[in-house]
Amino acid sequence: MKNKILFATVIVAFLTSGCGGNDVTSKGNIQSDSDFTSTHSDDSVHNCIDAQYIDSGENIYDNGMIYGSDAPKTYLDFETMEKTVLCALPNCNHSTSECIAAKIGRTPIIFNDYIYYFDVKDGVKENSDGREFYIDSQLKRVSLTNSEIEDIVQFTDCEPREYGGCVILDGILYFCGDDMNPTKDEYGGISYANGGGTHFLCSIDLNTGEYVNYGSIYDEDKQYESSAQTSTAHVIGYYNSKIYIQYSFMKEYIDDPNIETREKFTILNFEFDPLTGNLSQSELLSGSFMNGNTYVCSNYPDNSSTVIDGDQKYTINGADAKFVGKYFDKKLFVYDRWYDVTDKSLHLLGEDRKFVTMYENFYIISNQSGTRYEKLTEEELLALK
Numbered sequence: 001m002k003n004k005i006l007f008a009t010v011i012v013a014f015l016t017s018g019c020g021g022n023d024v025t026s027k028g029n030i031q032s033d034s035d036f037t038s039t040h041s042d043d044s045v046h047n048c049i050d051a052q053y054i055d056s057g058e059n060i061y062d063n064g065m066i067y068g069s070d071a072p073k074t075y076l077d078f079e080t081m082e083k084t085v086l087c088a089l090p091n092c093n094h095s096t097s098e099c100i101a102a103k104i105g106r107t108p109i110i111f112n113d114y115i116y117y118f119d120v121k122d123g124v125k126e127n128s129d130g131r132e133f134y135i136d137s138q139l140k141r142v143s144l145t146n147s148e149i150e151d152i153v154q155f156t157d158c159e160p161r162e163y164g165g166c167v168i169l170d171g172i173l174y175f176c177g178d179d180m181n182p183t184k185d186e187y188g189g190i191s192y193a194n195g196g197g198t199h200f201l202c203s204i205d206l207n208t209g210e211y212v213n214y215g216s217i218y219d220e221d222k223q224y225e226s227s228a229q230t231s232t233a234h235v236i237g238y239y240n241s242k243i244y245i246q247y248s249f250m251k252e253y254i255d256d257p258n259i260e261t262r263e264k265f266t267i268l269n270f271e272f273d274p275l276t277g278n279l280s281q282s283e284l285l286s287g288s289f290m291n292g293n294t295y296v297c298s299n300y301p302d303n304s305s306t307v308i309d310g311d312q313k314y315t316i317n318g319a320d321a322k323f324v325g326k327y328f329d330k331k332l333f334v335y336d337r338w339y340d341v342t343d344k345s346l347h348l349l350g351e352d353r354k355f356v357t358m359y360e361n362f363y364i365i366s367n368q369s370g371t372r373y374e375k376l377t378e379e380e381l382l383a384l385k
Helices: 002-016 043-047 378-382
Strands: 051-054 064-067 074-077 083-085 109-111 114-127 130-143 149-155 166-169 172-178 199-205 211-216 232-239 242-249 266-273 278-281 287-290 294-298 304-309 312-317 326-328 331-334 337-340 346-348 354-359 362-366 373-376
Touching (some): 149 199, 149 211, 166 232, 199 232, 232 287, 287 326, 326 354, 362 378
Antiparallel strands (some): 064 074, 074 083, 109 114, 114 130, 130 149, 166 172, 199 211, 242 266, 266 278, 287 294, 294 304, 304 312, 326 331, 354 362
């Protein structure tokens, strides 16, 4: 019964959400060294914050969030701060592969009355011409009311980077896909990985199942040998009617943990206009946070960050937003601290705490590992040291 109540609550949250609030959030996150034409009536549709940003570490909705890096996935209700496994199967003990919370992958997406998730298979198969690399990508959905699973669309030209960020805009899911860079050696052996190769921007209409591959995001990096192992692309947010994509690669391979990641990688920022289908390199630095008409970015190597809040622009010296800085309520949150952009004052969150998001007038705070959560008033936030 508790699971049924949770699922009903999630549905209500989506049916009552609209323009405004915290519908759009983002946390850019460059990979580590080892990983690493929709239709709209007019532009006013874009300016309405009718978009949702999701990635594996920021699966946040109006009234709660999905968290946990391993199965089963868990839902945290911001109103009650209660946690519930994201599964409504009767008598499920959440310890088998049949559990819905285990099936829905690293980044399940709640939209309307369903949880959407990617199911991907890849590998090397033998055919009459020898060995061949294959990709079988599917978007599926499970009903929030009866747990029935449906196949939405299948595609074989790329694997979705489903843990690397996506945007839902007007019912269309935008994400990056990788061709997995299959490489055949002199003996016919085939190796593949999600680093290097070609990276695409793709979309799926969640109402019709239509899949679109808009083509390669960037190809000029292929002139650098190290890019063949290090290039990646992922969606980092939605700002001012555009979807933003971070593309990164090494011109020369550097395997030194003492060197700042941003020194090793060339980082490019692309913007995609869903209205025109145009993809271009942005004049903005790659962002750490976007929220409709709000944009946050680090000015690295300068030790400062810029916050664009509507028609206001703030520069906070001494604050490096990196790829994690978030902005709410005139406050720039970075790791275990935050800065008041109006008076540039610095405040601490205390040991083993980080900011997650805002719910109504409350601040949702977690420990650094994202396993413990608390909800604070502004007075309680200011009292942290």
